[in-house]
């Protein structure tokens with residue numbers, strides 16, 4: 717499955733308001749529960765400590781259905797995704813004049829080129845990082861550290877946990893799987909220690925976080941919070 721198919725073509729088969737199906741936030745094909753969505757929003761909000769006068773950059777925002785729960789917590793929201801279709805859905809359903817700004821672009825290219833990096837206070841990257849090549853992740857954190865000088869916190873969420881992969885695939889009777897392929901359905905499976913290394917290298921304190929046990933992805937995923945001391 718190519719990245720273009722997975723992210724740009726796959727979502728088009730669903731109704732324009734089938735938000736969770738479009739981005740595969742499903743269990744057995746059904747959207748995850750409202751409670752699961754609430755747990756994600758709470759985790760992002762409490763980790764980033766969003767304030768009403770802040771500007772939030774969301775890299776790989778998809779259709780912005782998740783981000784829409786955060787709009788009330790910030791002054792300005794900047795959403796970036798390389799799927800034309802998903803950004804179209806975001807613009808159609810989740811636009812708020814004067815608050816939301818959407819860009820159809822690659823997350824890494826956008827972060828390098830954005831004209832006003834110093835305006836961004838916080839960054840969220842949810843369910844996306846596993847689809848970037850490992851070298852791009854390092855490059856991205858480096859750019860955020862160097863160019864986004866006002867940004868105090870970066871939340872990187874829903875990362876597949878490398879040491880949990882064997883159990884995950886065994887339970888699904890999958891014998892052949894790849895852990896290092898950003899173009900696979902789940903993407904790269906990361907060890908938390910790698911994020912500690914990358915974060916520390918670019919001057920961040922790093923917290924490794926998990927979700928409550930009742931969260932649908934709790935067993936196989938973790939979150940990372942990068943904080944500037």
Ligand SMILES: C[S@@+](CC[C@H](N)C(=O)[O-])C[C@H]1O[C@@H](n2cnc3c(N)ncnc32)[C@H](O)[C@@H]1O
Nearest residue numbers: 723739776777778782797798799822823842843
């Ligand atoms: C699972 S969805 C998550 C969407 C949203 N962050 C959320 O949590 O609801 C992954 C998103 O990452 C986007 N994506 C993957 N690689 C990307 C890249 N290199 N640049 C921009 N967007 C990317 C896909 O188009 C897709 O919308």
